[in-house]
Amino acid sequence: MNVDRRNLLRAGTCLGALAFGGGFASVAIAAAPSASRRVEALLARMTIEEKVGQLTLYPDDVRPTPRPINPDINAQAEARERSAFQFAEVKAGRVGSLLAGTGVELGRKLQDAALQSRLGIPLMFGADVLHGLRTIFPIPLALAASFEPGLAERTARAAAEEMSAVGVHWTYAPMVDVARDQRWGRVAEGSGEDPLLASLFAASYVKGFQGNDLKSPRSVAACPKHFAGYGAVIGGMEYNSTDLTERELLQTHMPPFEAAFSAGAVTTMAAFNDIDGVPASGNRHLLTDLLRGRLGFQGFVVSDAASAEELVAHGIASDEKDAARQAFDAGVAINMGGGLYKRHLPDLVASGAVGTERLDEAVRRVLTVKEQLGLLDDPYRSLDPRREARDVRTPAALALAREAATRSVVLLKNEGNVLPLAAGRKVALIGPLADDEANMDGPWAPWAKTNEAVTLAQGLRAALGADRLTVTKGAEIQEPLTGGIEAAVAAAKAADVVVLALGEGQDMSGEARSRSEIIVPAAQQALAEAVAAIGKPVVVVLSCGRALALEGAVRNAGAIVVGWFLGSQGGHALADVLTGRVAPSGRLPVSFPQVSGQQPFFYNHKSTGRPQLQGENAFFKARYSDVSHQALYPFGHGLGYGVVAYGEVELSTTTLAWNGQLVASVTVSNQGDRAVDEVVQLYVHDESASVTRPVRELKGFEKVRMAAGASRKVNFIITRKDLEFVGGDLLWRAEPGRFQVWIAPSSAAGRSQTFILDNPA
Numbered sequence: 001m002n003v004d005r006r007n008l009l010r011a012g013t014c015l016g017a018l019a020f021g022g023g024f025a026s027v028a029i030a031a032a033p034s035a036s037r038r039v040e041a042l043l044a045r046m047t048i049e050e051k052v053g054q055l056t057l058y059p060d061d062v063r064p065t066p067r068p069i070n071p072d073i074n075a076q077a078e079a080r081e082r083s084a085f086q087f088a089e090v091k092a093g094r095v096g097s098l099l100a101g102t103g104v105e106l107g108r109k110l111q112d113a114a115l116q117s118r119l120g121i122p123l124m125f126g127a128d129v130l131h132g133l134r135t136i137f138p139i140p141l142a143l144a145a146s147f148e149p150g151l152a153e154r155t156a157r158a159a160a161e162e163m164s165a166v167g168v169h170w171t172y173a174p175m176v177d178v179a180r181d182q183r184w185g186r187v188a189e190g191s192g193e194d195p196l197l198a199s200l201f202a203a204s205y206v207k208g209f210q211g212n213d214l215k216s217p218r219s220v221a222a223c224p225k226h227f228a229g230y231g232a233v234i235g236g237m238e239y240n241s242t243d244l245t246e247r248e249l250l251q252t253h254m255p256p257f258e259a260a261f262s263a264g265a266v267t268t269m270a271a272f273n274d275i276d277g278v279p280a281s282g283n284r285h286l287l288t289d290l291l292r293g294r295l296g297f298q299g300f301v302v303s304d305a306a307s308a309e310e311l312v313a314h315g316i317a318s319d320e321k322d323a324a325r326q327a328f329d330a331g332v333a334i335n336m337g338g339g340l341y342k343r344h345l346p347d348l349v350a351s352g353a354v355g356t357e358r359l360d361e362a363v364r365r366v367l368t369v370k371e372q373l374g375l376l377d378d379p380y381r382s383l384d385p386r387r388e389a390r391d392v393r394t395p396a397a398l399a400l401a402r403e404a405a406t407r408s409v410v411l412l413k414n415e416g417n418v419l420p421l422a423a424g425r426k427v428a429l430i431g432p433l434a435d436d437e438a439n440m441d442g443p444w445a446p447w448a449k450t451n452e453a454v455t456l457a458q459g460l461r462a463a464l465g466a467d468r469l470t471v472t473k474g475a476e477i478q479e480p481l482t483g484g485i486e487a488a489v490a491a492a493k494a495a496d497v498v499v500l501a502l503g504e505g506q507d508m509s510g511e512a513r514s515r516s517e518i519i520v521p522a523a524q525q526a527l528a529e530a531v532a533a534i535g536k537p538v539v540v541v542l543s544c545g546r547a548l549a550l551e552g553a554v555r556n557a558g559a560i561v562v563g564w565f566l567g568s569q570g571g572h573a574l575a576d577v578l579t580g581r582v583a584p585s586g587r588l589p590v591s592f593p594q595v596s597g598q599q600p601f602f603y604n605h606k607s608t609g610r611p612q613l614q615g616e617n618a619f620f621k622a623r624y625s626d627v628s629h630q631a632l633y634p635f636g637h638g639l640g641y642g643v644v645a646y647g648e649v650e651l652s653t654t655t656l657a658w659n660g661q662l663v664a665s666v667t668v669s670n671q672g673d674r675a676v677d678e679v680v681q682l683y684v685h686d687e688s689a690s691v692t693r694p695v696r697e698l699k700g701f702e703k704v705r706m707a708a709g710a711s712r713k714v715n716f717i718i719t720r721k722d723l724e725f726v727g728g729d730l731l732w733r734a735e736p737g738r739f740q741v742w743i744a745p746s747s748a749a750g751r752s753q754t755f756i757l758d759n760p761a
Contacts, residue, residue: 035364035367035368036368036371038371038376039364039367039368039371039376040364042119042121042367043360043363043364043367045119046119046363048345048346048349048350048359049093049094049346050093050094050117050118050119050121051359051360051363052094052341052342052345052346052359053092053093053094053095053096053342054096054121054363054366054367055096055333055334055335055341055345055362055363055366056094056095056096056097056334056335056339056341056342057095057096057097057098057099057126057302057334057335057336057337058086058089058095058097058098058099058337058339059098059099059100059101059337060086060098060099060100060101060110060125061082061083061085061086062083062086062087062098062101062106062109062110063101063102063103063106063107064100064101065100065101065102065446065447066446066447066449067445067446067447067448086098087109087110087113090110090113090114090117090123091113091114091116091117092117093114093117093118093119093121094342095114095123096121096123096124096334096366097123097124097125097126097170097334098110098123098124098125098126099125099126099127099128099172099336100126100127100128100446101125101127101167102125102127102133102163102166102167102168102447103166103167103388104166104167104383104384104385104387104388105385107125107166107167107383108167108380108383110123110125111123111379111380111383114379115379121367121370121376122370122375122376122379123379124169124170124369124370124373124375125167125168125169125170125382126168126169126170126171126172126223127163127168127170127171127172128171128172128173128444128446129159129163129168129171129172129173129444129447130171130172130173130174130175130189130444131143131155131159131442131444131445131567132155132158132159132162132401132445132448132567132568133159133162133163133166133168133392133447133448134162134392134393134447134448134449134452135158135159135162135392135393135394135397135398135400135401135567135568136401136440136441136442136445136448136453136567136568137155137158137159137400137401137404137405137567137568138155138404138405138408138442138564138565138566138567138570139188139189139442139443139444139509139545139564139565139566139567140152140174140175140188140189140190140191140201140205141187141188141189141190141191141192141545141546141564141589141590142405142408142442142564142565142566142586143155143191143201143404143408144190144191144192144197144198144201144589145408145409145410145562145564145586145587145588145589145638146404146407146408146585146586147197147586147587147589147679147701147703148407148703149200149201149203149204150204151403151404151407152201152204152205152208153204153205153207153208154208154400154404155208155400155401155404156174156204156205156206156207156208156209157208157209157211158208158396158397158400159171159208159209160208160209160210160211160218160219160220161218161391161397162391162392162393162397163220163382164217164218164219164220164382164387165382165384165387165388165390165391165392166382166388166392167382167383167388168220168382169220169221169373169375169381169382170220170221170223170267170373171209171220171221171222171223172223172225172269172302173205173209173222173223173224173225174190174201174202174205174206174209174222174224174225174260175189175190175224175225175226176190176191176198176199176201176202176224176225176256176257176259176260177189177190177198177225177226177229177230177231177253177256177271178190178192178193178194178195178198178231178232178252178253178256179192179193179231179590180193180231180232180252180600180602181231181232181233181235181236181599181600181601182236182518182546182547182548182590182591182593182599182600182601183235183236183237183514183515183516183518183546183596183599184231184233184236184237184238184514184546185238185443185508185509185510185511185512185513185514185515185545185546186230186231186238186510186511186513187509187545187546187547187590188442188443188509188510188545188546188565189443189444189510189511190231191256191589192588192589192590192635193589193590193591193602193603193604193635194589194602194603194604194635194698195251195252195253195255195256196255196697196698196699196700197589197698198255198256199255199256199258199259200259201256202224202256202257202259202260202263203259203260203262203263204263205222205260206222206224206260206263206264206265207263207264209221209222210222210263210264210265210266214264214266214372214373214374215372215373215374215377215381216374217374217378217381217382217384217387218382219373220382221265221266221267221369221372221373222260222264222265222266222267223265223267223268223269223302224256224257224260224261224265224268224269225268225269225271225304226269226270226271226272226273226280226304227257227268227269227270227271227280227286227287227291227301228249228253228254228257228271228275228280228286228290229242229244229249229253229271229273229275229280230242230271230272230273230280231253232244232248232252232253232273233273236514236599236600237514238511238512238513238514239272239273239512240273241273241274242273242274242275244275244276246276246730247691247726247727247728247730249275250290250294250726250730251725251726254290254295257295258295261295261296261297261299265299266298266299266300266369266372267299267300267301267302267369268291268297268299268301268302269301269302269303269304270287270301270302270303270304270307270332271304271307272304272307272310274314278316279307279310279311279314279316280307281303281304281307281308281310281311281327281330281332282308282311282314282316282317282323282326282327282330283330284329284330284331286330287301287330287331287332288330288331291331292331298365299365299369300333300334300362300365300366300369301331301332301333301334302332302333302334302335302336303327303332303334303335303336303337304336305336305337306336306337306338307336308323308324308327308332308335308337308340309323309337309338309340310323311323311326311327320340320343320344321343321344321347321348323340324340324341324343324344324345324348325344325348325353325354327340328341328345328348328354328358328362329354329358333362333363333365333366334366345359393452393568398568398569401567401568401569402569402572402573402576404567405566405567405569405570405572405573405574406573406576406577406582407585407586408564408566408573408586409561409562409563409564409566409573409574409577409584409585409586410561410562410584410586410587410588410637410638411559411560411561411562411577411584411586411638411639411640412560412561412562412588412592412633412637412638412639413557413558413559413560413639414558414559414639414641415558415559416537416558418497418537418538418539418558418559419539419559419561419577419578419580419641420577420578420579420580420641421464421497421499421539421578421579421580422497424468425468425495425496425497426468426469426470426494426495426496426497427460427464427468427469427470427495427496427497427498427499428470428472428488428491428492428494428495428497428498428499428536429456429457429460429469429470429471429472429499429501430471430472430473430474430488430491430492430498430499430500430501430527430531431473431474431475431500431501431502431524431527431541432473432474432475432476432477432481432501432502432524433456433477433501433502433503433505433541433543434455434456434457434471434472434473434499434501435455435456435457435458435471435473436455437450437451437452437453437455438450438506439477439505439506439543439565440453440454440455440506440565440566440567440568440570440571441453441506441565441567441568442506442509442510442545442564442565442566442567443506443507443509443510443511443513443545443565444510445506445567448568452568453567453568453570453571454568454569454570454571454572455570455571456499456501456541456563456570456571456574456575457469457471457571458571458572459570459571459572459573459574459575459576460499460571460574460575460578460579462572462575463572463575463576463578463579463581464575464579470491470494470495472484472487472488472491473487473488474487474488474527474531475488475523475524475526475527476523477504477505477508477521477523477524478505478521478523479523480523480526481523484527485526485527485530488527488530488531489530489531489534492531492534492536493534493536495536496536496537497536497537497538497539498531498534498536498537498538498539499538499539499541499578500527500528500531500538500539500540500541500554500557501541501543502520502524502527502528502540502541502542502543502554503520503524503541503542503543503544503548503563504521504543504544504545504546504548505543506543506545506565508545509544509545509546509565510545513545515546516596517549517596518546518547518548518549518593518596518599519548519549519550519551519596520542520548520550520551520554525551525552525553525554528540528552528553528554528557529552529553531553532553532556532557533553537558537559538553538557538558538559539557539558539559539560539561539578540554540557540559540560540561541561541563541574541578542554542560542561542562542563542564543563543564543565544562544563544564544565545564545565546590547588547590547591547592547593548592549592549593549594549595549596549598549632550592550632555632561574561577561578561584562586562588580641580674583640583641583642583674583675583676583677584638584639584640584641585638585640585676585677585679585703586638587636587637587638587679587681587746588633588634588635588636588637588638588746589635590602590635591603591631591633591634591635591747592631592632592633592634593631593632594627594628594630594631594632595627597624597627598624598627598629601631602635603631603634603635603636603695603696603747603748604635604694604695604696604697604698604747605694605695606692606693606694606695607622607692607695608622609622610622611695612628612629612630614630614748630748631748634746634747634748634749635698635746635747635748636679636681636698636744636745636746636747636748636749637745637746637747637748637749638679638745638746640672640674640676640677640678641672641674641676642670642671642672642673642674642675642676642706642708643670643671643672644668644669644670644671644672644676644678644706644745645668645669645671646666646667646668646743646744646745646750647666647667647668647669648666648751648753649664649665649666649741649742649743649750649751649752649753650664650665650666650753651663651664651665651741651753651755652664652665653755654754654755654756655755655756655758656718656719656720656755656756656757656758657758658720658736658757658758658759658760658761659720659760659761660719661717661718661719662717662718662755663715663716663717663718664682664715664716664717664718664741664743664753665713665714665715665716665743666680666713666714666743667711667712667713667714668680668704668706668711668712668714669706669710669711669712670706670707670708670709670710670711671709672708673708673709674708675705675706675707675708676705676706677703677704677705677706678703678704678705678706678745679701679702679703679745680701680702680703680704680714680743680745681698681700681701681742681743681744681745681746681747682698682699682700682701682716682718682741682742682743683696683697683698683699683741683742683743683744683747683750684696684697684699684718684722684723684739684740684741684742685697685739685740685741685752686723686725686735686737686739687737687738687739687740687754688737688738689725689735689737690727690728690735691725691726691727691728693725696742696747698747699716699718699722700716700722702714702716714743716743718741718755720734720757721734723739723757734757735757736756736757736758736759736760737756737757738754738755738756739754739755739756739757740752740753740754741753741754741755
């Protein structure tokens, strides 16, 4: 079935459309939330300096991260005097929150210092925990490949258990940007290129992080980011500008945020990029008119690291003081990083450039979130040394990490049924990522311990036995290895089948990791060519934080598995899939292009006036002269170990009444000899509208399990809400007319049926 956008939070694995029209019609600015008497009493007693302190977020110099997140942040934490200074600032009430620190003992001491301030307002501890603290789950892009939002909720809940066990109250996650260019490094942090998929996962992450009770010492506040349009940076280049119409911003990039806010998120983070020439952290139209007026958001906005200070470099602020004024006026309540507000807000308030009522509104929002978290009742919530010793990397969390990882693996290709690996065959595991503990977790895992991740070699050794497996490095990730190719060729000759573990290192994805060429590094490509020339069956296992453009022997391998960065149990999960213990069930949340030069490429593009039709090779069409306008592996694609056949799409009616519904159905059959988990996907296309529409749009999906030889009829309900789009007046609308509908295994497969949306009565 489908789910109405207002019932998003009741969606299960049978998912439907989000049109996000309900709240967008109003442009009245949402008032500050009504605060409790306690918050108002605190606010009435606060000095300007104390108010600004609540809006100041510093890196935790007392508890720096084990692995650097940002070199500038960690450099600040290197000097011991910084720690002493921070304690003094906390005692003086000049700091409201700290970021990137964990640990109960020192966390309690920091909270002791906060309670010694004049008003005793506790600190809020934040951290970038996107896919696990010490138990590392698959990167968000990988988890999106599961097409199971409920699984994301479970992993977020487990991550919240660990975060809250070590003193974290607030996570700067989920990242809900819709990624339109695979060159962008931060593709790894989100849920891919489709706004529906991203919205469903956004809501699930928030529900998992915040739980049923935000005051619970096992819950953390979520912070969906980066508001907004960050996934549309030009050329996929980190921190770049965007070129977005407001209609595209509302239709593609806002829905995941609305889903996150509907799920209860109480904070959000401003983006680095500009929107229509105005950087997000200084953009009042974005952070006030749209965020509060159209979305009705009641929580507070935090800047990204130094994004308010960067208004000067952007060229819209004349100096730091002007940057502080513009950021605050735009709607940034908390400044993350270098103390911009501390240095300039008091003077701005004194001069009248910032009104005291605006200052009070921002502080009220921050104190309200602290109250919602239970910090005003129990400043030491989530600072229990017993939980720190007991609730990190538990057997249950590790079992979930393995389950999530297996559900995230995508089988792109399996010619000749190379997989699963047949019993008794000798396997040569070759490649720099075969036995590399340092590159299993992926980006944003600074609290993970390198030796805790299970590598592919360890997983296969446990599954196959040491006597059936040889492991050869062959090359470094970016550089050749002396004698490496020769050793790899020898190992391949002695084996029955080769598994090539290739792709990106984890430092090639994430923030500040944009790539101009999204290909397998040259040293690894040369290794693959040499090994493939031996003529043995080859399975490629790709580690990556984005879609890659595959070439040569990698592209031509008999089997290709996308192994992403799967986290703590990644090696066991990959071995489970390769050996057939678990059948692959993931589907691509991003399109794999034929070449890097196709970027930005996403399945739900416009047709243009000269569309290249499927299988057509005409020249004067919207395409490159040397490559068709199609993906190598499209969004939604993925194979199992069964053979699934789709019947014809059936419609309950060919005319959809304006306030009615139609049922679109298909029968899927597992014609293989193994059970499969099939992701059945619903797409629509509006053939004629007042503005151009995508060639297809995902409107629902259902992941169904079928035994060998079984069939199942899958139904989707379509209503007018599923057909809405943002019109030229920037309001959501549906228009009568003719629509195509597909129920298919990917965004590029299937045969369509048509129906008419009737005129309103």
